[in-house]
Amino acid sequence: MKKYWRIVWNGITPSNPILILAIGLCSVVAVTNSVQNALLMTFVFSFVLIFSEIIISLLRKVIPGDIRVPIFVLVIATFTTIATLLSRAYFNSIYEAIKLYIFLVVVNCIIIGRAEAFSYQNSIVDSIFDGIGMSIGYGWVIIAMAAVREVFGNGTIAGFRVFPASYSPALVMILPPAGFLILGVLVGWLEFTLRKKKVKK
Amino acid sequence: MSYFANLGKIFVAAAFVNNIVLLQFLGLCSYIGLTDDMHASIGMGYAVTFVTVLAASVTWIIDRWILIPFNLQPFLQIVSFILVIGSLVGLVEIYIRKMSPHLYKAMGIYLPLIATNCLILGVTFINSLQGFDFVESIVEAVGAAIGYFMAMLILAGIRERLRNSELPDFFKGKAIAYMVSGIVALAFMGFQGMIK
Numbered sequence: 001m002k003k004y005w006r007i008v009w010n011g012i013t014p015s016n017p018i019l020i021l022a023i024g025l026c027s028v029v030a031v032t033n034s035v036q037n038a039l040l041m042t043f044v045f046s047f048v049l050i051f052s053e054i055i056i057s058l059l060r061k062v063i064p065g066d067i068r069v070p071i072f073v074l075v076i077a078t079f080t081t082i083a084t085l086l087s088r089a090y091f092n093s094i095y096e097a098i099k100l101y102i103f104l105v106v107v108n109c110i111i112i113g114r115a116e117a118f119s120y121q122n123s124i125v126d127s128i129f130d131g132i133g134m135s136i137g138y139g140w141v142i143i144a145m146a147a148v149r150e151v152f153g154n155g156t157i158a159g160f161r162v163f164p165a166s167y168s169p170a171l172v173m174i175l176p177p178a179g180f181l182i183l184g185v186l187v188g189w190l191e192f193t194l195r196k197k198k199v200k201k
Numbered sequence: 202m203s204y205f206a207n208l209g210k211i212f213v214a215a216a217f218v219n220n221i222v223l224l225q226f227l228g229l230c231s232y233i234g235l236t237d238d239m240h241a242s243i244g245m246g247y248a249v250t251f252v253t254v255l256a257a258s259v260t261w262i263i264d265r266w267i268l269i270p271f272n273l274q275p276f277l278q279i280v281s282f283i284l285v286i287g288s289l290v291g292l293v294e295i296y297i298r299k300m301s302p303h304l305y306k307a308m309g310i311y312l313p314l315i316a317t318n319c320l321i322l323g324v325t326f327i328n329s330l331q332g333f334d335f336v337e338s339i340v341e342a343v344g345a346a347i348g349y350f351m352a353m354l355i356l357a358g359i360r361e362r363l364r365n366s367e368l369p370d371f372f373k374g375k376a377i378a379y380m381v382s383g384i385v386a387l388a389f390m391g392f393q394g395m396i397k
Contacts, residue, residue, distance in 0.1 A: 007321055023230050069287075069316075077284075109317055176223070177384070181381045184383065186378060192371040
């Protein structure tokens with residue numbers, strides 16, 4: 001049990017895909033202008049990641065090493081298509097706003113990287129826990145960023161008003177540049193706390 | 202508006218007004234990862250330009266002549282586009298290795314990296330979503346690639362200067378690169394009024 005917890009925890013902070021490894025950034029900056037977009041993106045991302053890790057670790061003894069990357073990409077593309085059609089059916093209005101980034105889950109470096117580095121070498125149960133950990137690690141970052149940007153840029157969280165209507169929003173927060181700025185602050189803050197911990201030890 | 206004016210508008214929109222890296226956030230992994238040194242970003246810029254234009258033309262043909270007539274677009278588009286780009290990158294790699302070993306050595310690690318660059322796939326999807334015709338797709342691809350090249354050069358130059366400047370330790374490296382690109386993106390938003 002402890003081993004599984006360690007795998008999940010690994011995705012949440014020590015090798016958080018966004019903050020530490022700095023991969024799969026496109027969707028992170030793009031969809032965090034509202035919490036709803038971030039939630040749908042997290043859903044699509046975890047769906048594709050977990051299911052492709054399961055399939056790849058199921059087939060890992062059959063897939064020949066030379067052509068493994070095209071096969072990974074095919075598996076990921078299949079699940080991306082399923083996720084695209086599902087979100088078009090159930091969350092159409094959000095889907096219309098961010099469909100380009102949902103398509104691009106197929107080339108998300110996190111998913112290809114985890115397929116190559118983890119599920120091609122580990123058992124199915126381990127892969128499922130790795131997928132869950134990575135999805136949580138991805139999800140908390142983008143939902144936190146989206147919450148900050150939406151609260152200050154629009155005065156709402158997921159459509160519910162938190163600031164009174166008289167609050168005049170800081171429009172720059174939901175415009176593109178603020179995504180970069182907030183990500184930079186977040187990475188710097190994480191580095192700062194990690195360093196402080198090291199000094200204490 | 203005449204056809205050529207329209208092409209110019211698409212080009213300016215792709216390169217400046219909706220800069221593919223800074224305002225649409227495609228290809229960010231290589232943008233942050235490779236701009237540590239100037240030579241790497243120039244090499245990647247050339248490689249991406251070449252493959253983007255090639256990919257845009259091939260996927261346009263597939264999209265318009267195969268996927269749409271046979272009504273396969275909703276569920277085969279992603280799979281076929283990624284396959285086309287993957288095999289295109291493989292072909293280009295073989296061709297360059299055969300024809301110009303020098304260039305191959307120079308581009309070395311960046312060639313395989315292109316296959317997972319979301320910019321190229323993104324441009325093909327934008328072409329398909331906007332319903333561009335063949336020439337418009339090529340113009341859009343060239344504009345986007347030039348926008349990418351420009352953003353890479355700007356950030357690489359700034360990061361070279363930043364290496365010698367005094368910063369708080371924990372902001373060095375990636376964190377400051379994000380913040381700088383935020384400010385550059387803010388500057389690029391000034392182009393917004395050019396296209397209505």
